[in-house]
Amino acid sequence: MDLVNRLVRPDATFAPSKSPLNPTFYVVADSKSPPVSKAVFFLLCPRVSRPMSFQSTFLCSFIIEGRLNAATLNLLEGADVQFRRENRLDIALVKNLPIALIFLPAADIPTFVGEGRCDLGITGWDQVQEHDASVRAYNRLRRSSIDLSSSDDKVAGSDMVMELGFGSCKLQVQVPEKGQYKTPEDLIGKTIGTSFVNLAADYFLKLEQGENVQGELSPRKMRTKIVELSGSVEAACALGVAEGIVDLVESGETMRAAGLKAIDTVVDSTAVLIKSKSPSNPELIDLITSRIRGVITAKSYVLCQYNVERSRLAEATKVTPGKRSATVTTLDEEGWVAVSSMVEKKKIALVMDELTRIGAQDILVLDIHNAR
Template sequence: MTTTDKNRLRIAIQKSGRLSDESQSLFKRCGMKINLADRRLLAHVANMPIDLMLVRSSDIPGLVMDGVCDLGIVGDNTLEEHALERELTNENSDYDKIMSLKFGACRLSIALPEETEYQGIQSLDGMRLATTYPRLLTRFGNDNNIKFEFCKLNGSVEVAPRVGLADGICDLVSTGTTLEANGLKEVEVIYQSKAALIQGSQPLSAEKQKTLNTLIPRIEGVLKAKESKYIMMHAPKDKLNEVVALMPGSETPTVLPLAERDDRVAIHMVSTETFFWETMEELKELGCNSILVMPIEKMMG
């Protein structure tokens, strides 16, 4: 490996799937020009000293913890399961969670056949559950003083009860349609998960730290822009306080005079909360017009 390679920040992301698409979109919105090629493990960023390692989600925590990659984007569920597994085998499980990202939301839930009568958590005691997450499930059981038997599966977990492998399952749920299609009902949520940006515990070189210090504000700006809107309108000058009060989460508005109008002003502001049709209708009732709500691509400061 050359000196130049050693100074390139290496980030592990999912090779394929929803987290892969979202991660690549995030980096592109941060201004990274990614050179992707089919079946390549490493993707080169042309305009920044960064390389992306495209791997399975389950490999990302270990790659970061072992120092193979400097950073990783991984679901909290995979990260926590891997850390618990490493603690049991006395392997290094140290990492720093830099930030929670705004995508990849899901939940780890226990689901039972629809015909099973569920009478609360204690009725799960002694059940055999199929899961890809035995450590998280064990922790949930210990916290609630119940024990499970496990049938560990790495795919098609939802079919286990139907073929007699298990009484129920513990698996990731996003919309619940897969459970319904397989005759299952969600009875307990044991863990909430989103994608996270993590860093290994090993110190970075000065060059890599400089790159990271550039990247983090860009990511924060993209995430903030994603949940923000830029709002413009014309409003009655004497209703300015009432207009601003309708938009909590907004920064201090910019108020500009309108040509040949002393009674009205133009208002420009950024709002970080959801801007509903009902809010626009209330603004109109206050006498506002020309109300524009626009997405924001990037924000900083």
């Protein structure tokens, strides 16, 4: 039950239920959970055969669906995190590590990690920033209704460990392409539709009160109206719900198809690994982080091997310096050496061209599956 207790509030209610796929699972209902989570989670019962207790289980949260899901699963596979997720269950035990994986909506992951319910999480940087903005909004509202100092504030509790190299997008302010609004300032006092209500509120608060405003931003003085939309945000302008929107843009095709254009960027986002400020097992965090970093490095580099005359070695190693330095091996043929070096994948074609120019031969490019 310790696993359950770490994931939900103490006042949650528990009810055992039967599943056709697993002997028992718990339906955990919490009436105070945020609406986005639908107040229901499905967790495995501790009766699952496992040579360890749930009390020592290290919890990681990952995206249940959406644009980052497939890349996240590939990353876990590359890091040799072995698990099988049963159909309709949002938690899975890792076979080769003392870890439980919890699959959640991307927007919920910063909350679970920030409140110490999970130790690690993968989500979008936009979601982390939205969560932090919600904490700031909560603190502003709390201090405005109760006489409290900033020392009583709730603190967002996650740290960004690393960017993961996928899921790049921008959270942008968008307006109708043929409309009257040309700059973000034109939208002050208007209605803005978004699913990132806290980031949008922060953005327009700063816009209204000035970037260099002294003291705490006051939401009571805000003239711009923020309307929360959970999906199809790009349709808000066409349907008259809002004059502008704040929404994620990847390729921009959806935005252009809706007749919109971007006039400013609120956040540049990518998939990130975040950790709790008070993790249960720092050593395990370091291990998982090292594995994930190795996978990311391997995806960014290739191994370039070639033979070159020793007299041209200095020129060649300038082209392929490697991450630390190139590996040079003497060949049986006098005056020749073999060189092995890691090269950024995006530069490999130009590198091969330059190596050919200086007389390198037998140039091979090999994929790297992992690196440390």
